Amino acid sequence: MEPIVEMQQVQIFTLESAQWHGEPLYLALLQLLRRQGAAGATVVRGLAGFGAHHHLHRATLVELGADLPLIVIWVDRAERVARLLPQVQAMVGDGLITVAPVTAYQPAPPMLAELPADLRVRDVMTREVVTARPDTPLSELADLLLQGGVRSVPIVDDGRRVVGIVTDGDLLRRGQMALPLSIREALTDAEVAAAVPPSAGRAAEIMTREVVCARDDLPLPALVELLARHGFKRLPVVDRDGRLVGIVSRADVLQTVAHVAPVVAPRLFTGRAQRVAEVMQREVATVRPDTSLVAVVEALAQIEQRRVVVVDEQRHVLGIITDGDVIRRATAEERPGIVQRMLERLRGQAGAGQRQLVVSGRRAADVMTAPVITIHADATPHEAIRLMWRHRVKRLPVVDQQGRLVGLIGRAGALRALAQDQPSVGAPA
Structure with a gap:
């Protein structure tokens, strides 16, 4: 087994009798965490215990109706814990909550070493789908996309037939949101409220109505070709009657391929790309470690x-910097100016960049993520997929024999490598 990621374990101590809006608190907590895309949570029932009020709660044959202690154990990524913990704290009230770092391990499913060549979409899709109705308010859709761990929401009718789809890009372009959701994730609630005006619109007003869906019995290689040809990141999955039964993303496909033994992968996919260099993006935005933080912010705001x-x-390669990295690692003094500068650049406002940023002389080296996982240009796309999945990263800098940066490969480039047609060299990763 390999460690998949450093995570956090949250333990919430409560009682069976605790309520939240008329239902057991522990169930309300589980439903919240599930809706928000949490990695996993379990409720443990205690035999006895006491808390801040020093009242002993215990289970005996006499006290069959005892109000027993419960522990909700929630394991997740640190960023999601930080985002959801205020909501959890508000629900728990006086209950005790602890947070501790943990390392999660996950064995590869035994069947993955012997995947059948006729693998279908239904075998890799995600069955739990966050959906909305045409009359769902845009504010609710924004919350689903930001906090629900999803990047698209199928819009369904009463018969669970897909009538549209809304992505984070739709909200940005048509819903007139002030900033991309990737940046929203790094902002506080107060910063989001100040940057994103409330919208009274509905899903039907901005949804894409001509939706490409995948049948659940579609062979996996055909799905790969469909995703690669059209540049789709994810597709709703329907059964033979046209009812929504899941959603499948290129991440689902790459997760499956990452665990396929090299001797099995060629039976599933016959794409001709044999080297990462054939599918990588060659134009990569770079900065030096001593590049000023002002210049880094402006570069990030202008790069798609x-x-x-x-x-x-x-x-x-020394490190990598995203817009979220800059916001999260900004000091309290730097943060307002950096957020405002990014918003101005993204909106294309006149006069952007004229305001003096307060960055205390900081440089790129002060905010970059390091070390960075890289891959050699002569490696196979399958190796890149396994590396991306093992380290939970979306893109890998590509280096030559001397370790110098020559490109970047992402999920889209890796997916094209699996497709039947040879992709053009230098296309976006």
């Missing part, structure tokens, strides 16, 4: 992918 690679004079 909103990330830059930090390299030295010989183009050796």
Whole structure:
């Protein structure tokens, strides 16, 4: 087994009798965490215990109706814990909550070493789908996309037939949101409220009505070709009667391929790309470690992918910086100006960049994420997929024999490598 990620374990101590809006608190907590895309949570029932009031709660044959202690154990990524913990605290009230770092391990499913060549969409799709109705308010859709761990929401009718779909991009372009959801994740509630005006619109007003869906019995190689050809990141999955039964993303596909033994992968996919160099993005935005934080912010605001690679004079990779990294690692003094500058650049407002930023002389090296997982240009796309999945990253800097940056490969490039048609060199990763 390999460690998949450093995570946090939250323990919430409560009682069976605790309520939240008329239902047991522990169930309300589980429903909240499930809706918000939490990695997992379990409720444990105690035999006895006492808390702040020093009243002993215990289970005996005489006290069959005893109000027993409960522990809700929630394991998740640190960023999601930080985002959801205020809601959890408000629900728990006087209950005790502890947070501790943990390392999660996950064995590869035994069947993955012997995947059948006729694998279907239904075998890799996600069955729990966050959906909305055409009359769902845009404010609710924004909350689902921001806090629900999803990037698209199928819009369904009473018969669970897909009538539209809303992505975070739709909200940005048509819903007139003030900033991308990737940046929203790094902001506080107060900063979001100040930057994003409330909207009275409904899902039907901005949803894409011509929705491409995948049948649940579609062969996996055909799905890969469909995703790669159209540049889709995810597709709703329907059964033969057209009812929504799941959603499948390129991440689902790559997760499956990451666990396929090299001798099995060629039976599933026959794409001709044999090297990462054939599918990588060659134009990569870079900065030096001593680049001013002001210059980094302006570079990020003008790049569609909103990330830059930090390299030295010989183009050796030292780190990587995203827009979220800059916001999260900004000091209290720096943060307002940095957020405002990014908003101005994203909106294309006149006069953007004229205001003096307060960055205390900080540089790219002060906010970059390091070390960075890289891959060699001569590695296979399958190796890139396994590496991305093992380290839970969406993109890998590509280096040559001397360790110098020569490109970038992301999920889209890796997916094209699996498709039947040879992708053009230098296309976006």
